[in-house]
Amino acid sequence: MKHLEQIHNQSAWLTSLISVLLGMLVGAGMMLAAGYDPLLAYGALFQNAIFQPYDLGETIRTITPLILTGLAVGLAFRTGLFNIGVEGQMIIGSLAAAIVGLKFSLPPVLHSAAAVAAAAVAGALWAFIPGLLKAVRGVHEVITTIMMNFIALNLSNWLVRTWLSNGADSTDKIKESASLRWDLLSQWFDNSRIHLGIMIALLAAYGMYVLLWKTTYGFELRAVGYNPHASEYAGMNVKRSILSSMMISGMFAGLAGACQLLGTSGYLSIRGGFEGIGFDGIAVALLGANAPIGILLAAVLFGVLTYGGGNMQFAADVPFEVIRVVFAAIILFVAANLSQSIFSRARGMRREPHA
Amino acid sequence: MNAVEMRGITKRFPGIVANDQVHLSVNQGEIHALLGENGAGKSTLMNILFGLYQPDEGEIFIREKPVKITGPTKAAALGIGMVHQHFMLVEPFTVTENIILGAEPTSRGCIDRHRAEREVREISEKYGLRVDPTARIRDISVGMQQRVEILKTLYRGAEVLIFDEPTAVLSPQEIDELMEIMENLVREGKTIIFITHKLKEIMRICDTVTVIRRGKTIGSTSVKGTSEQELASMMVGREVSFSVNKQESRPGKTVLKVQSLTVKDSRGVEAVRGLDLEVRAGEIVGLAGVDGNGQSELLEAITGLRKAHAGDILLNGEAITRLQPRAIARRGVGHIPEDRQKRGLVLDFSIGENMVLQTYDQTPFAKGFLLRYPEIFRHAKRLIEDFDVRTPDEQTHARALSGGNQQKAIIAREVDRDPDLLIAAQPTRGLDVGAIEFIHRRLVEQRDKGKAVLLMSLELDEILKLSDRIAVMYGGRIAGWLNPKTTNEEEIGLLMAGGKVGEEVAQG
Ligand SMILES: Nc1ncnc2c1ncn2[C@@H]1O[C@H](COP(=O)(O)OP(=O)(O)OP(=O)(O)O)[C@@H](O)[C@H]1O
Numbered sequence A: 001m002k003h004l005e006q007i008h009n010q011s012a013w014l015t016s017l018i019s020v021l022l023g024m025l026v027g028a029g030m031m032l033a034a035g036y037d038p039l040l041a042y043g044a045l046f047q048n049a050i051f052q053p054y055d056l057g058e059t060i061r062t063i064t065p066l067i068l069t070g071l072a073v074g075l076a077f078r079t080g081l082f083n084i085g086v087e088g089q090m091i092i093g094s095l096a097a098a099i100v101g102l103k104f105s106l107p108p109v110l111h112s113a114a115a116v117a118a119a120a121v122a123g124a125l126w127a128f129i130p131g132l133l134k135a136v137r138g139v140h141e142v143i144t145t146i147m148m149n150f151i152a153l154n155l156s157n158w159l160v161r162t163w164l165s166n167g168a169d170s171t172d173k174i175k176e177s178a179s180l181r182w183d184l185l186s187q188w189f190d191n192s193r194i195h196l197g198i199m200i201a202l203l204a205a206y207g208m209y210v211l212l213w214k215t216t217y218g219f220e221l222r223a224v225g226y227n228p229h230a231s232e233y234a235g236m237n238v239k240r241s242i243l244s245s246m247m248i249s250g251m252f253a254g255l256a257g258a259c260q261l262l263g264t265s266g267y268l269s270i271r272g273g274f275e276g277i278g279f280d281g282i283a284v285a286l287l288g289a290n291a292p293i294g295i296l297l298a299a300v301l302f303g304v305l306t307y308g309g310g311n312m313q314f315a316a317d318v319p320f321e322v323i324r325v326v327f328a329a330i331i332l333f334v335a336a337n338l339s340q341s342i343f344s345r346a347r348g349m350r351r352e353p354h355a
Numbered sequence B: 001m002n003a004v005e006m007r008g009i010t011k012r013f014p015g016i017v018a019n020d021q022v023h024l025s026v027n028q029g030e031i032h033a034l035l036g037e038n039g040a041g042k043s044t045l046m047n048i049l050f051g052l053y054q055p056d057e058g059e060i061f062i063r064e065k066p067v068k069i070t071g072p073t074k075a076a077a078l079g080i081g082m083v084h085q086h087f088m089l090v091e092p093f094t095v096t097e098n099i100i101l102g103a104e105p106t107s108r109g110c111i112d113r114h115r116a117e118r119e120v121r122e123i124s125e126k127y128g129l130r131v132d133p134t135a136r137i138r139d140i141s142v143g144m145q146q147r148v149e150i151l152k153t154l155y156r157g158a159e160v161l162i163f164d165e166p167t168a169v170l171s172p173q174e175i176d177e178l179m180e181i182m183e184n185l186v187r188e189g190k191t192i193i194f195i196t197h198k199l200k201e202i203m204r205i206c207d208t209v210t211v212i213r214r215g216k217t218i219g220s221t222s223v224k225g226t227s228e229q230e231l232a233s234m235m236v237g238r239e240v241s242f243s244v245n246k247q248e249s250r251p252g253k254t255v256l257k258v259q260s261l262t263v264k265d266s267r268g269v270e271a272v273r274g275l276d277l278e279v280r281a282g283e284i285v286g287l288a289g290v291d292g293n294g295q296s297e298l299l300e301a302i303t304g305l306r307k308a309h310a311g312d313i314l315l316n317g318e319a320i321t322r323l324q325p326r327a328i329a330r331r332g333v334g335h336i337p338e339d340r341q342k343r344g345l346v347l348d349f350s351i352g353e354n355m356v357l358q359t360y361d362q363t364p365f366a367k368g369f370l371l372r373y374p375e376i377f378r379h380a381k382r383l384i385e386d387f388d389v390r391t392p393d394e395q396t397h398a399r400a401l402s403g404g405n406q407q408k409a410i411i412a413r414e415v416d417r418d419p420d421l422l423i424a425a426q427p428t429r430g431l432d433v434g435a436i437e438f439i440h441r442r443l444v445e446q447r448d449k450g451k452a453v454l455l456m457s458l459e460l461d462e463i464l465k466l467s468d469r470i471a472v473m474y475g476g477r478i479a480g481w482l483n484p485k486t487t488n489e490e491e492i493g494l495l496m497a498g499g500k501v502g503e504e505v506a507q508g
């Protein structure tokens, strides 16, 4: 078990936990200042997120893509890359899933599997371009992935309007055989929109764990992420490694897109702007310390806050924006590593590079 | 008067007591050496004095007044400055910008560049630290960068300067210059705490020396009344032999053959120009030369890290010139790299993972695609014991090891792979005398097993002691071959500077 500790060390757990508490405290402060009752609001939030089967199902549905985009960002981070393009890779994933779901006719299980696979491949290919530019020309991935986001958005919109519909704002519903919904599952959760994407997300989290920490290939990816010079010295193929990391990351993002399209919405529509689930992945990964278990937990938290926050508006009359502030505050606290400095002051130690 | 006094300092890290009731008192205006084995706790103690770590127990007095040093800013305010072994400079910035960073002189809210440059020039002239204030860090040598670090501390008004192994990264010439600078500093009333593993340096410029071993103070003594031998045994706790015992070499077949090799450096300039070199089984060839005469590029070309522009490299008769580093390593080349933190280790990996950095995908460390961590850690455990790497355990991150122990870990890994050709670049840089003795013995052992060893070192001592033949590099070529039995430092020095020497041993 010591090995697991290394992946997700104690101080990372503490940092995250304390940041969440502090973030919620900031939210509470805002509510007080604005004349709301924070206890009532938070109470309503959690109550409305998990206690009813229907709400629980909807919360799980909200969590699903967050896990996947969190994994996408986290895997890239672990291998030394900052993938801001998760949003775009996810859009392309949705697009590919929609095309397979609309234009192909396949037997039920096979059809959805094909659509999911297409989304994964599409996401990976979308990430291949910035990966290649980084590996070969040294172009920084932050710049290229951001630009790829815009290209993805406009490409998707253009295809929706031209090829995938007759000039309408959205496509038809995908064929039933391609859907990730499963009636039995929906019924268990009171006809909520929960779908099988959660299984994909959990498998992906497990996959990331096995890949990075159990396989020789993951050893390479991590080594290159930490120290490309030493990896080159050790005979690893640094360029190939960067490229693969980027593509695996894009694959997770593509899967997130598949879940949204094949599970939640069922059709593709014109987007006015970015949905933001890809960007939320950055927050999830950061809070989850880029480790699969951490990312799962962080996605759960953000999912609960997002879905519960929506209901909180009605129950306690608190605007949803408060929840976004809580998000932002949590991330700020993680990024500033405030808890670490609190601890180091308390225990009188600080981590420093060897001199 | 005591400039610094540390009493009963204790500092624990997970699994290890780095400092155990350490005492240190440093007189005003002296150069005080801190001597101890790798991992003895010297850097830790100095990091405490500089406010980077907080001690678990103990008191600190600066100019006889009790103080609490809560951070580097507090340390600076108390007049303590530290020059770290690994520099902390901003590469694209100029010398002046680096020096004033965080303490910029301003006029009307803007940085007063002229004043800054003037001040920097003034300080550097006062202490004989010649640097060009307008040069960019990435364009100047390591020795110059170190001067910038020294200037940084002086600019912030340091009265006590801590130097953590400053000479480990310097060439002999640069070391001489640094010693002069240190003498100037003391003349101007500064106090210096100086960490080094080189006993000669201590004998040369220090007044007092404090020895620590395994986190405990062994004692303090005046340098005048002691000898290198005595210091060495005080530090290691046993007699240390400075000479290497080795039999006559019995060279066998040629293992490495380099033919009219040309290699370009990162700027595209030819660093190695038509070089020929041969290393045979069962011999140690020493590669001497002033830093920057193409040694690094030559070794990088042999190991595949740098492309050869022209010429051939043969290993056991087969061309490896255009192979990838991995293929070269697998054909039997081991490489102890010059820069341990950049090339040699992944600092955020455990020792265990670092020990299989090249072999992680081979049996027994992997089965198919899957890593076998129990095997990896068992392997590391054995190497840690065999090579006396001081670490709490094999799962500790390489970052947490002391500098010398990081080096030992790399040597352990490379020697253990038992390569036909072992390339050792500055293998004992930063090692204590006990460890150096040990590593030297291992290198000779490799030779006696019939392996070829190519040793690159800036230390002439080391070259003379270990080599069976000496190749002196100058201007990208082998300027001459010398026989270590009949040559001396002067002769090598002459060749290194581009001169000619009468008697040469024929190659081969
Ligand atoms: N941040 C840290 N975390 C855990 N252990 C540490 C840390 N820093 C140092 N140590 C341990 O404390 C001990 C003392 O290390 P230190 O760096 O002070 O040695 P040193 O005397 O400077 O050795 P060297 O001559 O090799 O540089 C070592 O065993 C090292 O592994």
Ligand SMILES: [Mg+2]
Pocket (backbone or CB within 6 Å): A355, B042, B043, B044, B164, B402, B403, B404
């Ligand atoms: Mg040290």
